Amino acid sequence: LAKTTQPISMDSYEGQEVNITCSHNNIATNDYITWYQQFPSQGPRFIIQGYKTKVTNEVASLFIPADRKSSTLSLPRVSLSDTAVYYCLVGAYGGATNKLIFGTGTLLAVQP
């Protein structure tokens, strides 16, 4: 599975847009990019997934350049409740086993 690199921490203020970039230089052709969010002492929660270009849902947007060696999770107008650890995961899905390999996530701290 491709190794990912993302910032250990980021700070933001309420109402700002936050962009968290993840590097995955060794991404394979059939790999997808998935982001999970984890609040303290809670299980991770799926946020968004993409393969290329741009994906948007009600929570976030995911931007993936043409070479797919990096991706950016964009959180619009963050609030205090968005303070959490965000994990970028890369892997191929569709088989009988889709274990998630978590690297070091990004701790986003949103301040008032």
Added chain:
Amino acid sequence: AAGVIQSPRHLIKEKRETATLKCYPIPRHDTVYWYQQGPGQDPQFLISFYEKMQSDKGSIPDRFSAQQFSDYHSELNMSSLELGDSALYFCASSLVGSDTQYFGPGTRLTVL
């Protein structure tokens, strides 16, 4: 909507004791994953099951065993507990081939 259920939510054991953690997946989900998250660490994949058969295995100690039953619930059995086993244990479920895993609230195991 129904979520993944884990029991117990908290468990305190002494060294060398045994523990059994239970996981009830979302209805109609056929795949169960177990993850361990130590204090200040990222979740680590332990083991997964699909249709009651082990489908993948991660860094699970030999002292641990798990199974999935006919009703798809899963149990993680831990023996000869060590202090280092103190962690949050998450169960996640999904439909086979799905790229989204739904995590339970976790069981916090404390070994004294």
